[in-house]
Amino acid sequence: MNMLSSTFQFSACLQKNGYVLVDHVLPESSLDELIDAIESVRMASSSASAPGLRQLLRCPAVRKVAESPQIVELVETVLGANPRVVRAILFDKTPASNWYVTWHQDLSIPLKQRLDLPGFGPWSIKEGIIHVQPPAAILEQMLSVRVHLDDCLSDNGPIKFIPGSHKAGILNPVNIAAWKERHEPVLCAARRGDAILMRPLVLHSSSKSDSPQQRRVLHLEYANANLPDELQWAEG
DSSP states (O other): OOSSSSHHHHHHHHHHHHHESSSSSSOHHHHHHHHHHHHHHHHHHHTHHHHHHHGGGGGGHHHHHHOOHHHHHHHHHHOOOOOOEEEEEEEOOOSSSEEEOOEOOOOOOESSOOOOTOOOOEEEEEEEEEOOOOOOOOHTTTEEEEEEOOOTTSSSOOEETTTGGGOOOOOOOOHHHHHHHSSOEEEOOOOOEEEEEEOOOEEEEOOOOOOOOOOEEEEEEEEEEOOOOOOSSSOO
């Protein structure tokens, strides 16, 4: 799917399928600046050889892109005015770090502290960061933006979706298996500078890369939902 000609078409496609591809969201100059900054963070961290990086909103160049008009305007079309960026992660598939991602929904959010509140759970810790599955109502007011720093074509482990699955709410493993059985997945290849916008509850997966080329994706998450006063986002 290519760049859509109107806001109505863009919103309608995202509402129907749970994802949409937008061409040329970032220019080459912004991409180069962003990659240089992320690689500097990687080299300075203890995770220089890891297949990804978390808590990247601490990087000024990442936050600049996350709060840039060209991305925020897209997010506002879906979530309404004043969305808040709450997480930034780098995913980096290379021949040395290559993996398959099974079909799933994005169900957890990162928080600064754990408080046992009704509707929040289970809790977990990922790379030292507290995560929890919030009520579906919060997830339904979130949107992810996957900014492609490299080409990600059919042989490079692109993301795949089951269109419309975001409308089914939170799915258990039996439900996920049923969706896989009854619906044809769609592979969503992207070029450098493109962005894929996706709802957290849309079923998605990705295969291992068969290409020697690097596949870096900056995954940004936005929310327009209020957490209970006792809870705080880990990054935003």
